[in-house]
Amino acid sequence: LDGWEKQTLTTLGAMALAKFIRKVNIDSFVSDMFMFTKSGILLLSWMMDQRIFSWYCVAYAMLFLYVRRPEYKGPSRIEWLNPATLKRLVLEPDDTDKNVAWLVEFYASWSPPCVSLEPTFADLSCKYTTADLKFAKFDLMRWPKTGEEYGINVAGTSKQLPTLILFEKGKEAVRVPHVYKDGRIARARLRRSDLIAAFALD
Incomplete structure (x- = not known):
């Protein structure tokens, strides 16, 4: 390998190690590795032949637009909320449900961090759902005004997805990520252990 090729591979290796240490779950790590590998090939193709680079850019764009990461289809005990059920069940519960706590994920389906969190949040719901604790999700793309009410930025550059x-x-008792x-x-x-600690699930 030439020097620049070794440098590219070394950089990819360092990024892979950093991502592995900070991974949310193994699915998100594998997804990131595919992205880094494609980016590395993109750089190498530019060094080799700009015609190959151009064709690779087209293929990369097509994959990015039309081949999305599959949705989580495994077991969960998550309830899906809309503005009406959020108000009725979570914000203004009747006397029989007033002691029920709700851990709600406000998410956007296009957001990679939201997609990465799906298996972890589902697993937590299966383990920790009780008569006094329920898990739920709320789609901010369908009801963005609710996100505004809770100060959640849903822009593409937002650091608040998921909240x-x-x-x-x-x-509201606890929020992740915290807003100062x-x-x-x-x-x-958003790792499993971090969420368990943040919301005192154990």
């Missing part, structure tokens, strides 16, 4: 909020007796008083957004830690 997980634990509601207790109709009030000055408006800064804390770095979201």
Whole structure:
């Protein structure tokens, strides 16, 4: 291998190691590795032949637009909310349900971090759902005004997707990622162990 080829592979290896250490789950790690590999091939094709680079760019764009990461289809105990059920079940529960806490994921289907979190959130719902704790998801793309009410930015550059909020007796108790008083957004830690600790599930 030439020097620039070794440098490219070394860079990819370092990025892979960093991603593995910080991975949300193995699915997200594999997805990131495919992306890094395609990016590395893109760089190498530019070095070899710009015609190959051009064709690869076309193929890369087609894959990006039409071949999306598959949705999670495994077991879960997640309930799906809309504005009406969010209000009735979570924000204004009746006397029989007022002691039920809700861990709600506000998500957007196009967001890679939201897609990566799906298996982890589903697994947590299967393990920790009880009579006093329910898990739910709320689609911000269908009801963006609700996101605005909770100060969740749904732009493509947003650092707030997904946002997980634990509601207790109709009030927000814990939020990930945390929003500071000055408006800064804390770095979201979405690994299974991080979420268990943040919401005191154990």
